[in-house]
Amino acid sequence: MDQFPVVVVGAGPSGLAAAAQLLERGLRPMVLEAGPQAGAAVAQWHHVRLFSAWSELVDPAARRLLESTGRSVPETAGCPTGAEWASEYLVPLADALGEHVRFGARVVGVARRGRDRVVDAGRDSEPLTVHVVTADGEERIPARAVVDASGTWGSPNPLGGDGLPAVGERAAADRIGYRVPDLGQESARYAGRRIAVAGSGHSALTALVALAELAREYPGTHITWVLRRGMVGSVFGGGEADQLPARGALGLRAKEAAKAGHVEVVTGFRTSSVHREPDGRLVLESQDGHRLAPVDEVVVLTGFRPDHSWLSEVRLDLDPVLGAPTKLAPLIDPNAHSCGTVYPHGADELRQPEPGVYLVGMKSYGRAPTFLALTGYEQVRSVVAEIAGDHESAGRVELVLPETGVCGGSGVFDAPQEAADGCCGAPALADLTLSTSRVGP
The missing domain is CATH 3.50.50.60 (FAD/NAD(P)-binding domain)
Incomplete structure (x- = not known):
């Protein structure tokens, strides 16, 4: 050989x-x-x-x-x-x-x-x-x-909550992106618009921070953060406990953006279909039939x-x-x-x-x-x-990785919320004190 x-x-x-x-x-x-x-x-x-x-x-x-x-x-x-x-x-x-x-x-x-x-x-x-x-x-x-x-x-993951493209997702491809937006080149696409960001990882946090900065410059910009998990939990990462300071800081900046009112957080929402309104905007519908307000753009960062x-x-x-x-x-x-x-x-x-x-x-x-x-x-x-x-x-493998400051894993769902509501609980609007108000029944 x-x-x-x-x-x-x-x-x-x-x-x-x-x-x-x-x-x-x-x-x-x-x-x-x-x-x-x-x-x-x-x-x-x-x-x-x-x-x-x-x-x-x-x-x-x-x-x-x-x-x-x-x-x-x-x-x-x-x-x-x-x-x-x-x-x-x-x-x-x-x-x-x-x-x-x-x-x-x-x-x-x-x-x-x-x-x-x-x-x-x-x-x-x-x-x-x-x-x-x-x-x-x-x-x-x-x-x-x-x-x-x-x-x-x-091979980015789709928007659909079951791992496959949601119904209507492919047909709405002109308004759905699967990468962190480059606002240096695409600001006109997002400024002053209603945007849904789906995902809970570092790419989603990066997009939220960038879009929140855009919202400060263009007040009409509205961001809805769509989470499949039942509660916010550790989604912002380990903060100051993260051994990669820049990674911890990213989570803290995303949290501050949400607290400042630039980001609306919706938890427990697993998209099953995407509907196009007569004006071209998109409506995301969950597997339980709950619908979000129409948005102009969807940023899918689900891995x-x-x-x-x-x-x-x-x-x-x-x-x-x-x-x-x-x-x-x-x-x-x-x-x-x-x-x-x-x-x-x-x-x-x-x-x-x-x-x-x-x-x-x-x-x-x-x-x-x-x-x-x-x-x-x-x-x-x-x-x-x-x-x-x-x-x-x-x-002889020797590798010491920097701790994230988060105990356990990222998890697909947060167990306490799932145990309380079941896997089919209604999506909720969440504020950053981790209290929730119900949307729907």
Whole structure:
């Protein structure tokens, strides 16, 4: 197998770090990126500021590679935006990797050479084949191993509360967005409008803070925050107890925006349908028949999910709930863990039944949220050591993540409210003292 490269799918932070680790161990990486540049997904949320500092965003092997080629590594103490992370780190790192990175190369399939998923014979002796589509056509690349660092950015979760698009959601696509709005470019779309924001994670908090600032400038702007959970609970995060200060501050700013009256919070609302009014505005209806006031725009920030479709001919062992590697899933279940309580993990948890196939980076978390770059860098260090035959190093996984300041996990629902009202309780308007007033019966 030594004559074949290790194919890394995705030129994002984890994928490029894997390539740097492979080079350092004398192995030949081939990074295949569907987009036109390094960090193509990051470039799409260029306006969003990370809550990790530069020291937590640069992989050690990548740093050594950059420094060996005379390129500087950001040393500032602040937290960069997506644009800064891409331009000051990811793009230079891809340049340093040179011919080992190919852009405009979309992976559409991975298989064992000459064998479909059913065939047992030869799975240890034949190379993997990576099926790629480029502007010049199709090709198959033999590989000794495949490291899937393709992420989840291309597969956002829908608005529908049951995990599928709500009735009418697709038809209303012109007024529904699935990314944090770039108000530097899209302010006219949202200023002075009624906006519904669905989601309870950090992306939703980021959007709420940005839209609340817009509301201060344009008083007619009204924001309704739609939560599936039955109570506000720990949705604002750990605040000052968060070991990532910028992450804690984000939650505090979102809480202040809500307290200031810029954000109306609706809890216990699981969207089942989207109706278009004669004037074009949208009405969200819950599974219980409750309707919100019409809105001009809907921002859906309900997380992401992995795309395993192009891995259909290799043997995977994935958790049926999260879509993460089975051994990893219990460590990252959002009903039990925050990102600061994820146990150290590496090649052992990430390897698949198909020899030489590993899922790393955000994709390894499946539908679980709150993935940190530090996690991806330690994952690929361990996986590359395993591919190189250094099993001792691969098994020596050391990773201490910053605590979120929130005990337990994010949870899909808040148990106390569910126990009181049942899963079909009516949605409620919530103020930030956590008292509620009923909407509907």
